[in-house]
Amino acid sequence: MSSATPKKRLKPKISSPSSSRQSPIALEPPRHLFPSRQELRRLAAVLAIASSVAVACHLFASFLRPQTKPFCDSGLGPLDAFADDCEACPSHGECHQGKLDCAHGYQKVGRSCVEDGDINETARKLSEWVENCLCEANAQLLCYGTGTAWVPAEEIWNNLDGHSLMKNFGWDTANFNYTKQKAVEAAGKIMESRTDLSGMKVLKCPDSVAELFKPYTCRIRLWIFKHVLLVVPVSLLLVASAMLIWKVRRRWILSTRVEELYHQVCDILEDNALTSKKGNGETEPWVVAARLRDHLLLPKERKDRVLWKKVEELVQEDSRIDRYPKLVKGESKVVWEWQVEGSLSSLRSRKKGEQGKLKSSHGRHLNLDQPSHELRRDLQASPHWINERKGVHS
Template sequence: MSSIPKKRPKPNAKPPSSSSSSSTSSLSSLMEPPQSFFPSTNEFLRLVAVLAIAIIVALGCNLLATTFNRQPKPFCDSGDIDSPDAMSDFCEPCPSNGECYQGKLECMRGYTQHGKFCVEDGDINETAKKLSEWVEIHLCEAYAQFLCDGIGTVWVREDDVWKELDGHELMKNGGLDSATYIYAKQRAMDAVGRLLETRTNPRGIKELKCPDLLVERYKPFPCRIRQWLTEHALIIFPVCVLLLGCTILLKKVRRRQYLSSRAEELYHQVCEILEENALTSNSINGEREPWVVASRLRDHLILPRERKDPVLWKKVEELVQEDSRVDRYPKLVKGESKVVWEWQVEGSLSSSRLRKKVEASKLKSAEGMGISSDQQRNALKAGEPLSY
């Protein structure tokens, strides 16, 4: 039998020695940084804030330096509009109402420079507006006076207007120099030329006239009424005549109604007076005349303001004349011939009523007399004196 070889036992591993462990720890301490090398969280945030502030300050200083040290762009020349540089970033386009040359802007007269633009001068604009209004009022009032009264001018020469503007108060008190005022005056005349009518006379001089639509605003109110009446006379005259005729006719109708009603009222009063007078004269045995003078009766019944109108009493006389109960005849009264009226008592239907009234009045008077006589007797018995 073959013999089995025996394995050799492995030698036991020896534990590391203390020298090797100490060398390893010293090596790791050299490779790792100390704990105080890295900042804390608060220190890190402070560092970030300081850096941010520094960056902002740097950017602000750079922006200010760029702004103050930056040169403005020159203006593109007015005559180089077709050139490619006119629309480039190297120059500013020349604004309207301005002229640009060699990069500089010069605004036209009447405009002032504000930055990159030419703005209209307010003083010149206001002066030109006032001058144009003055010219408009002056020409339109003259034309309106010509249309209303036939006095004034219609067409005015432009040279005359220009001379009148030279003496305007704005020339002295406007605060503008001579050149600026001339420019404002020119602008005013341009505005007036667009507003008013213009023509050139045979001498080649330009003339101005207020338009017909505009002159209506400057006509006085009485002139407007007069012209309106003149234009519509063919309509107004027949209407006025018709209204006048209707008014007169209405007044006549009302007057006729008044005269008729008033005459009837007076007629009834005349009849009552005549009838009462006739009955009274018969009852006192002829001591009183049965007739009444017509003129005295008229003056007794008619009011003073009605005596001026003879038509009213004529109507009363017509009514009396138509009445068969009244006789009308002339009679000599105190040496003068008068027309008297007399009531015919016989056959009168209303005489019985009046008789009763007369008798009642007589009874009342008799009773009064009886009472007075009794009082006198009693007074005599008592020895009292009578009072007259």
């Protein structure tokens, strides 16, 4: 069976070679004329990749730039507004022939309308200004009873025209009026409002808020009037305490000064008496009380009669000092004289004299008969006593 099959297939090939060369139809085509299977596969792969890239680019471009629908007109009904061929007009916007226009106080952002930040900020500041004006007016009325608390809304509307913030919007513009309206509406939510007899709307700041706008002087005065039953007794008590403290302090200062002057008087009288005794009567042993007073007191203290009167009382109680009238240069004067005999200070003066002689033997001259440095300065200020001291030293 296998040998019979090849014989049948070889019959055309055994035919004469001259016949096969003469007919071109019987010739086979060249191998490079048609692509091979491998080349076909490569071509299919390239076409597939190119198609994928084209589809991806188309989708990406359509995603970046989506085809927007026009806006539906604002006057359409609710069913027509949701049609497939147009987009519903956003809130606070007006649409006409597919275009969007935002209302006053709103600006277009994308395909929606949002509030204008500048207008809102200006309206807020204007509203605060209106509140301050109304609350200050009510506070003035509550404190002093002058002015009025109810202000017409029309007056507030007109006053906003001259505000500096409104210059940013120009005059007679839609934003200008819209900003004023929004400011008045915001202030009206906080203020009290009513309609007067003429039918006009008036606004007033609440009393609770106006309390915060009262000046401190007004608050103190109203508080005193409210708590007068407590303030009056406390004030009287404080005044009485202050007067008592002042009197006690003045008495203490007066008594201290009186004692100081008294000791100065004693030292001056004693020193004058000892000087007169040592000078063999060249100087008087007494001193005029009025001159001694003018010498010791300061100019402002001479007007205080109580001060020297207290000194005189201490001098009267002192048994070492004699007081008697004497005719001096034709005038009767009260003189004071220190009793040298039996004085406890004479022993001290004797000791001082002995110490002075001891120091003078060493070539030093020291006058121990003088009182303290303060008294020596006071004595030098009086010409009468200076001459007496010179007589003693001579």
